[in-house]
Amino acid sequence: GAVVSQHPSRVICKSGTSVKIECRSLDFQATTMFWYRQFPKQSLMLMATSNEGSKATYEQGVEKDKFLINHASLTLSTLTVTSAHPEDSSFYICSARELRENEPLHFGNGTRLTVT
Amino acid sequence: GQNIDQPTEMTATEGAIVQINCTYQTSGFNGLFWYQQHAGEAPTFLSYNVLDGLEEKGRFSSFLSRSKGYSYLLLKELQMKDSASYLCVTMDSNYQLIWGAGTKLIIKP
Numbered sequence: 001g002a003v004v005s006q007h008p009s010r011v012i013c014k015s016g017t018s019v020k021i022e023c024r025s026l027d028f029q030a031t032t033m034f035w036y037r038q039f040p041k042q043s044l045m046l047m048a049t050s051n052e053g054s055k056a057t058y059e060q061g062v063e064k065d066k067f068l069i070n071h072a073s074l075t076l077s078t079l080t081v082t083s084a085h086p087e088d089s090s091f092y093i094c095s096a097r098e099l100r101e102n103e104p105l106h107f108g109n110g111t112r113l114t115v116t
Numbered sequence: 117g118q119n120i121d122q123p124t125e126m127t128a129t130e131g132a133i134v135q136i137n138c139t140y141q142t143s144g145f146n147g148l149f150w151y152q153q154h155a156g157e158a159p160t161f162l163s164y165n166v167l168d169g170l171e172e173k174g175r176f177s178s179f180l181s182r183s184k185g186y187s188y189l190l191l192k193e194l195q196m197k198d199s200a201s202y203l204c205v206t207m208d209s210n211y212q213l214i215w216g217a218g219t220k221l222i223i224k225p
Protein backbone atom coordinates (compact mmCIF):
# COMPACT_ATOMS: atom_id res chain seq x y z
CA GLY A 1 0.00 0.00 0.00
CA ALA A 2 0.86 3.66 -0.18
CA VAL A 3 3.60 4.75 2.18
CA VAL A 4 4.40 8.16 3.55
CA SER A 5 7.84 8.64 5.04
CA GLN A 6 8.38 11.34 7.63
CA HIS A 7 11.79 12.33 8.92
CA PRO A 8 13.09 12.75 11.55
CA SER A 9 11.01 10.72 13.97
CA ARG A 10 12.40 12.55 16.97
CA VAL A 11 14.28 15.79 17.31
CA ILE A 12 15.48 17.81 20.26
CA CYS A 13 16.59 21.34 19.64
CA LYS A 14 17.47 24.43 21.59
CA SER A 15 15.17 27.39 21.87
CA GLY A 16 15.71 29.86 19.02
CA THR A 17 16.90 27.34 16.46
CA SER A 18 14.98 26.09 13.42
CA VAL A 19 13.95 22.54 12.66
CA LYS A 20 12.98 21.06 9.31
CA ILE A 21 10.67 18.07 9.01
CA GLU A 22 10.36 16.19 5.73
CA CYS A 23 7.37 14.31 4.41
CA ARG A 24 7.71 12.09 1.36
CA SER A 25 5.22 9.96 -0.49
CA LEU A 26 7.21 6.92 -1.50
CA ASP A 27 5.11 5.12 -4.07
CA PHE A 28 2.50 7.61 -5.19
CA GLN A 29 2.20 11.23 -6.25
CA ALA A 30 0.56 13.51 -3.75
CA THR A 31 -0.92 16.74 -5.03
CA THR A 32 -1.94 17.64 -1.53
CA MET A 33 -0.14 17.13 1.75
CA PHE A 34 -1.42 18.08 5.18
CA TRP A 35 0.45 19.01 8.32
CA TYR A 36 -0.99 18.36 11.77
CA ARG A 37 0.16 18.80 15.31
CA GLN A 38 -1.10 16.88 18.26
CA PHE A 39 -0.70 17.61 21.94
CA PRO A 40 -0.85 14.76 24.45
CA LYS A 41 -4.30 13.24 24.80
CA GLN A 42 -5.77 15.62 22.25
CA SER A 43 -7.05 15.24 18.72
CA LEU A 44 -5.09 16.01 15.61
CA MET A 45 -5.13 19.69 14.75
CA LEU A 46 -4.74 20.64 11.12
CA MET A 47 -2.09 23.30 10.71
CA ALA A 48 -1.95 23.76 6.97
CA THR A 49 -2.72 22.26 3.60
CA SER A 50 0.11 22.16 1.13
CA ASN A 51 -0.42 21.94 -2.62
CA GLU A 52 2.42 21.18 -4.98
CA GLY A 53 3.80 24.28 -6.63
CA SER A 54 1.69 26.77 -4.71
CA LYS A 55 1.60 28.47 -1.34
CA ALA A 56 0.29 26.54 1.61
CA THR A 57 -3.09 27.33 3.11
CA TYR A 58 -2.82 27.85 6.83
CA GLU A 59 -5.56 27.26 9.38
CA GLN A 60 -6.70 30.10 11.54
CA GLY A 61 -4.32 30.77 14.38
CA VAL A 62 -1.31 29.11 12.77
CA GLU A 63 1.56 31.53 12.12
CA LYS A 64 2.73 31.08 8.54
CA ASP A 65 6.01 32.88 9.21
CA LYS A 66 6.79 30.52 12.03
CA PHE A 67 5.75 27.30 10.34
CA LEU A 68 7.18 27.45 6.84
CA ILE A 69 5.81 24.89 4.44
CA ASN A 70 7.32 24.07 1.08
CA HIS A 71 5.76 21.55 -1.32
CA ALA A 72 8.40 21.53 -4.02
CA SER A 73 7.39 18.35 -5.81
CA LEU A 74 4.60 15.80 -5.98
CA THR A 75 6.44 13.60 -3.51
CA LEU A 76 7.97 15.99 -1.00
CA SER A 77 6.70 18.58 1.45
CA THR A 78 8.71 20.15 4.25
CA LEU A 79 7.69 21.91 7.44
CA THR A 80 10.23 24.22 9.05
CA VAL A 81 9.62 25.38 12.59
CA THR A 82 11.52 28.64 12.79
CA SER A 83 12.90 30.16 15.99
CA ALA A 84 11.48 27.28 17.98
CA HIS A 85 10.24 27.81 21.52
CA PRO A 86 9.39 25.25 24.22
CA GLU A 87 5.67 25.74 23.52
CA ASP A 88 6.31 24.43 19.99
CA SER A 89 7.16 21.05 21.50
CA SER A 90 4.57 18.70 20.08
CA PHE A 91 3.93 15.72 17.83
CA TYR A 92 3.88 16.81 14.19
CA ILE A 93 2.32 14.51 11.63
CA CYS A 94 2.13 14.83 7.87
CA SER A 95 -0.28 13.11 5.56
CA ALA A 96 -0.66 12.85 1.83
CA ARG A 97 -3.42 12.08 -0.59
CA GLU A 98 -3.04 10.40 -3.94
CA LEU A 99 -3.98 12.13 -7.16
CA ARG A 100 -7.07 9.95 -7.52
CA GLU A 101 -10.12 11.35 -5.79
CA ASN A 102 -11.62 9.58 -2.81
CA GLU A 103 -8.36 7.83 -2.02
CA PRO A 104 -7.66 7.61 1.69
CA LEU A 105 -5.26 9.86 3.45
CA HIS A 106 -1.95 8.20 4.28
CA PHE A 107 0.00 9.34 7.31
CA GLY A 108 3.66 9.60 8.09
CA ASN A 109 4.84 8.17 11.40
CA GLY A 110 5.12 11.60 12.96
CA THR A 111 7.91 13.70 14.42
CA ARG A 112 8.22 14.30 18.14
CA LEU A 113 9.75 17.74 18.57
CA THR A 114 11.16 18.77 21.93
CA VAL A 115 12.44 22.31 22.32
CA THR A 116 14.63 22.88 25.36
CA GLY B 117 -22.27 23.68 10.22
CA GLN B 118 -20.04 20.67 9.93
CA ASN B 119 -19.82 18.35 12.86
CA ILE B 120 -18.86 14.83 13.83
CA ASP B 121 -19.99 13.08 17.00
CA GLN B 122 -18.53 9.91 18.39
CA PRO B 123 -18.31 8.61 21.97
CA THR B 124 -15.33 9.78 23.95
CA GLU B 125 -14.48 6.44 25.48
CA MET B 126 -15.62 2.83 25.37
CA THR B 127 -14.59 -0.29 27.26
CA ALA B 128 -14.82 -3.86 26.00
CA THR B 129 -13.54 -7.30 26.89
CA GLU B 130 -10.88 -9.26 25.05
CA GLY B 131 -12.48 -11.65 22.56
CA ALA B 132 -15.75 -9.72 22.44
CA ILE B 133 -17.29 -7.45 19.80
CA VAL B 134 -17.56 -3.67 20.00
CA GLN B 135 -19.32 -1.14 17.80
CA ILE B 136 -18.15 2.46 17.67
CA ASN B 137 -20.77 4.84 16.31
CA CYS B 138 -20.26 8.09 14.46
CA THR B 139 -22.84 10.64 13.35
CA TYR B 140 -21.97 13.49 11.08
CA GLN B 141 -23.22 16.64 9.44
CA THR B 142 -21.26 17.94 6.47
CA SER B 143 -21.64 20.31 3.55
CA GLY B 144 -21.88 17.66 0.88
CA PHE B 145 -20.36 14.23 1.29
CA ASN B 146 -17.46 12.50 -0.38
CA GLY B 147 -16.85 9.60 1.90
CA LEU B 148 -16.11 8.60 5.46
CA PHE B 149 -12.89 7.16 6.84
CA TRP B 150 -12.01 5.33 10.01
CA TYR B 151 -8.51 5.54 11.41
CA GLN B 152 -6.85 3.84 14.35
CA GLN B 153 -4.35 5.73 16.43
CA HIS B 154 -2.22 4.30 19.22
CA ALA B 155 -0.89 6.74 21.78
CA GLY B 156 2.18 8.55 20.53
CA GLU B 157 1.81 7.24 17.00
CA ALA B 158 0.37 8.52 13.76
CA PRO B 159 -3.09 7.33 12.67
CA THR B 160 -3.36 4.30 10.44
CA PHE B 161 -6.05 3.85 7.82
CA LEU B 162 -8.74 1.26 8.55
CA SER B 163 -11.62 1.78 6.13
CA TYR B 164 -13.32 4.04 3.64
CA ASN B 165 -17.06 4.13 2.84
CA VAL B 166 -18.70 6.27 0.21
CA LEU B 167 -21.74 4.11 -0.58
CA ASP B 168 -24.34 2.81 1.85
CA GLY B 169 -23.73 -0.57 3.32
CA LEU B 170 -21.22 -2.69 5.13
CA GLU B 171 -17.57 -3.07 4.18
CA GLU B 172 -15.83 -6.00 5.81
CA LYS B 173 -12.09 -6.29 6.17
CA GLY B 174 -10.94 -9.09 8.42
CA ARG B 175 -11.89 -8.44 12.04
CA PHE B 176 -12.94 -4.89 11.23
CA SER B 177 -16.12 -3.82 9.42
CA SER B 178 -17.45 -0.37 8.67
CA PHE B 179 -21.04 0.60 7.90
CA LEU B 180 -22.45 3.74 6.33
CA SER B 181 -25.93 5.21 6.00
CA ARG B 182 -25.77 8.47 4.11
CA SER B 183 -29.43 9.29 4.61
CA LYS B 184 -28.98 9.06 8.37
CA GLY B 185 -25.55 10.67 8.49
CA TYR B 186 -24.37 7.64 10.41
CA SER B 187 -21.49 5.21 10.39
CA TYR B 188 -20.14 2.57 12.70
CA LEU B 189 -16.92 0.65 13.04
CA LEU B 190 -17.33 -2.93 14.21
CA LEU B 191 -14.41 -4.74 15.79
CA LYS B 192 -14.69 -8.50 16.32
CA GLU B 193 -12.60 -10.93 18.35
CA LEU B 194 -11.07 -8.05 20.25
CA GLN B 195 -7.39 -8.26 21.09
CA MET B 196 -5.46 -6.24 23.65
CA LYS B 197 -3.59 -4.52 20.82
CA ASP B 198 -6.90 -3.05 19.65
CA SER B 199 -6.75 -0.64 22.58
CA ALA B 200 -6.39 2.67 20.77
CA SER B 201 -8.29 5.74 19.67
CA TYR B 202 -10.57 5.37 16.67
CA LEU B 203 -11.11 8.44 14.55
CA CYS B 204 -14.14 9.04 12.35
CA VAL B 205 -13.33 11.42 9.48
CA THR B 206 -15.60 12.71 6.74
CA MET B 207 -14.80 14.41 3.46
CA ASP B 208 -17.11 17.18 2.34
CA SER B 209 -18.01 18.36 -1.13
CA ASN B 210 -14.80 20.41 -1.31
CA TYR B 211 -12.76 17.36 -0.35
CA GLN B 212 -11.98 18.93 3.01
CA LEU B 213 -11.56 16.51 5.89
CA ILE B 214 -13.56 16.92 9.06
CA TRP B 215 -12.15 15.03 12.01
CA GLY B 216 -14.03 13.61 14.95
CA ALA B 217 -12.38 13.89 18.35
CA GLY B 218 -11.85 10.15 18.46
CA THR B 219 -13.14 7.31 20.62
CA LYS B 220 -10.70 5.85 23.10
CA LEU B 221 -11.26 2.10 23.21
CA ILE B 222 -10.07 0.28 26.31
CA ILE B 223 -9.79 -3.51 26.12
CA LYS B 224 -9.85 -5.47 29.35
CA PRO B 225 -8.68 -9.06 29.74
